[in-house]
Amino acid sequence: MSRVLVLNTGSSSIKYRLFDMGDRAVLASGLLERIGEETSRLTHWTEGADPLVVDRRVADHQEGLDAIFEALGSSSGLSAGLAAIGHRVVHGGEQFSTPAVIDDKVVEAIRELIPLAPLHNPGNLLGIETARAAFPAIPQVAVFDTAFHRTMPPRAYRYALPRDLADRLRIRRYGFHGTSHAYVSREAARHLGRPLAEVNLVTMHLGNGASVAAVAGGRSVDTSMGLTPLEGLVMGTRSGDLDPAIVFFLHREAGLAFDEIETLLNQESGMKGLAGANDMREVERRAAGGDDRAREALDVYCYRLRKYVAAYAAVLGGVDALVFTAGVGENSHTVRASVCSGLECLGVRVDDARNQVRSQRPRTVSSDDSTVAVLVVPTNEELEIAEQTLAAIGDRRAS
Numbered sequence: 478m479s480r481v482l483v484l485n486t487g488s489s490s491i492k493y494r495l496f497d498m499g500d501r502a503v504l505a506s507g508l509l510e511r512i513g514e515e516t517s518r519l520t521h522w523t524e525g526a527d528p529l530v531v532d533r534r535v536a537d538h539q540e541g542l543d544a545i546f547e548a549l550g551s552s553s554g555l556s557a558g559l560a561a562i563g564h565r566v567v568h569g570g571e572q573f574s575t576p577a578v579i580d581d582k583v584v585e586a587i588r589e590l591i592p593l594a595p596l597h598n599p600g601n602l603l604g605i606e607t608a609r610a611a612f613p614a615i616p617q618v619a620v621f622d623t624a625f626h627r628t629m630p631p632r633a634y635r636y637a638l639p640r641d642l643a644d645r646l647r648i649r650r651y652g653f654h655g656t657s658h659a660y661v662s663r664e665a666a667r668h669l670g671r672p673l674a675e676v677n678l679v680t681m682h683l684g685n686g687a688s689v690a691a692v693a694g695g696r697s698v699d700t701s702m703g704l705t706p707l708e709g710l711v712m713g714t715r716s717g718d719l720d721p722a723i724v725f726f727l728h729r730e731a732g733l734a735f736d737e738i739e740t741l742l743n744q745e746s747g748m749k750g751l752a753g754a755n756d757m758r759e760v761e762r763r764a765a766g767g768d769d770r771a772r773e774a775l776d777v778y779c780y781r782l783r784k785y786v787a788a789y790a791a792v793l794g795g796v797d798a799l800v801f802t803a804g805v806g807e808n809s810h811t812v813r814a815s816v817c818s819g820l821e822c823l824g825v826r827v828d829d830a831r832n833q834v835r836s837q838r839p840r841t842v843s844s845d846d847s848t849v850a851v852l853v854v855p856t857n858e859e860l861e862i863a864e865q866t867l868a869a870i871g872d873r874r875a876s
Contacts, residue, residue, distance in 0.1 A: 490510050710782055
């Protein structure tokens with residue numbers, strides 16, 4: 478009973494990965510896209526075999542998970558040795574600081590948190606309810622993006638709003654990408670050959686969504702995302718930090734409704750708004766070709782990130798390593814070099830040759846005389862969810 482299935486259910490897609498936790502091997506994985514549209518696509522991978530691609534309409538999440546379970550069952554014998562199912566849940570609010578073995582109370586608590594994550598928690602919940610109906614005898618665990626950041630002190634998570642109002646509406650910094658920050662923190666300490674409890678890290682999860690965290694001895698003490706994933710860094714399509722009065726200015730001067738402004742800030746801003754593209758590879762290509770808008774967008778992106786790194790070095794009282802991860806962080810040597818340029822005052826020095834090496838393994842890209850290590854650590858959120866899932870059902874059995 479060493480197999481764990483990890484489900485990441487979004488509003489119109491489902492990602493999944495089946496692990497044999499005996500050796501952390503991936504037995505199968507896949508992605509179902511465009512649920513509810515005229516044509517959906519299921520792409521299913523198993524080790525040593527060509528991908529299975531099925532194009533047909535998938536009406537809803539129930540039908541989608543049925544198709545996924547069928548693919549898993551035919552390729553990997555899903556029911557044989559399945560110990561648990563782990564679900565990614567974006568928002569755990571203040572209720573969940575650790576993974577939760579799912580029961581009816583946990584489901585209702587996740588439902589109550591929908592106002593805090595209306596774009597994410599409903600899809601996560603659909604996946605949970607469908608999987609519970611399909612596998613009622615198999616333990617299922619919710620692993621929350623916000624949980625890793627529940628160790629932040631009040632000085633980091635409180636906003637300067639009237640306390641009673643903020644407490645009543647649960648307005649505070651929650652932070653996201655917690656499974657990724659937790660995973661790369663542990664892997665970075667292992668790569669450095671030091672106990673996690675003894676290192677201070679600034680971890681940077683840079684994908685289409687992006688966040689940075691200050692991690693002291695394995696505990697998050699601050700992070701850039703806030704009540705929602707909109708705050709913080711410039712992202713693919715999200716604005717990140719801005720003057721909150723801009724919302725009222727856009728409403729008053731541009732005549733935009735508040736839901737239009739929400740869409741603008743979440744889906745039309747960031748690198749897409751600045752450069753006309755949210756794929757960093759395309760932005761870098763345009764910048765290298767002389768596109769001034771793309772160059773400026775890259776400059777804004779890296780400048781914002783550099784400011785957070787320096788601020789979090791101060792929060793930590795010194796930093797042992799900067800850690801880059803996720804699609805942009807792992808693959809863009811240009812972004813890494815630009816972010817670190819100007820941080821020499823903190824003891825950060827990047828080796829150009831090392832920085833351009835590509836690898837699927839953790840690696841050091843700083844120079845030998847850098848007093849702060851600069852690392853690239855590939856993230857594995859699904860494996861982190863699987864490990865936390867096994868730990869949660871083990872803790873329940875032990876109790």
